[in-house]
Amino acid sequence: MxxxxxxxxxxxxxxxxxxxKGELNYTNPYTLLVAVALSAQATDIGVNKATEKLFQIVSTPQDMLDLGEAGLKEHIKTIGLYNSKAKNVIKAAQMLVDNHEGIVPNNQAALEKLPGVGRKTANVVRNIAWAVPxxxxxxxxxxxxxxxxxxxxxxxxxxxxxxxxxxxxxxxxxxxxxxxxxxxxxxxxxxxxxxxxxxxxxxxxxxxxx
CATH class of the missing domain: 1.10.1670.10 (Helix-hairpin-Helix base-excision DNA repair enzymes (C-terminal))
Structure with a gap:
């Protein structure tokens, strides 16, 4: 062309x-990161249904760690590959707390180091959360x-x-x-x-x- x-x-x-606008529901950069990670091989509609109640009690990585892997699974069990996704989300939350003071970094390389976050997910989060082109x-x-x-x-x-x-x-x-x-x-x-x-x-x- x-x-x-x-x-x-x-x-x-x-x-x-x-x-x-993107069609995933979120409340801040962290819940956006979680939603995008969960959307892999799943529909946005399905993810939104699963996170509706989840994001009422989780808004930070520490909230996610407090909920725990078993608690997270209860919320996302309708999403494909929910077992592996739950493990990655919890590991990523721990890394964010340990290495980034619980804040999602606006940095491509740092985001890609998080479990369950590849290049595509990092690009989506930076585009939506911080208007990076x-x-x-x-x-x-x-x-x-x-x-x-x-x-x-x-x-x-x-x-x-x-x-x-x-x-x-x-x-x-x-x-x-x-x-x-x-x-x-x-x-x-x-x-x-x-x-x-x-x-x-x-x-x-x-x-x-x-």
């Missing part, structure tokens, strides 16, 4: 949704990047690096949300809703549906 089309691509997404490549963004021709790559990291270069700086802050929402609701994996697409004519996908 050439520069002019990339500019128009994001201009239209901005025009359609000027202030895109990061791109977190999940399955939706990976698909949209490749399908549209916006940023083709064989790995999420490759797509991320290409998107950082491809997205106009004006739109960088919200690009992550626009692309996720576009992939989730319009550019779907099995049957894209091309007839509802705002960027239909800019897309390089050959098997478009109407």
């Amino acid at each position: 050439n520069k002019a089309n990339r500019e128009e691509f994001f201009r239209r997404l901005w025009e359609d949704n000027p202030e895109p 990061t791109i977190a490549v999940d399955t939706h963004i990976f698909r949209v990047g490749n399908r549209t021709g916006l940023a083709k790559g064989k790995t999420p990291l490759e797509v991320e690096k290409k998107l950082i270069k491809a997205v106009p700086k004006t739109y960088m802050l919200h690009a992550h949300h626009w692309l996720i929402l576009h992939g989730r609701y319009i550019c779907k994996a099995r049957k894209p809703e091309c007839g509802q697409c705002k960027v239909y004519d800019l897309c390089a996908y050959k098997a478009k549906t109407v």
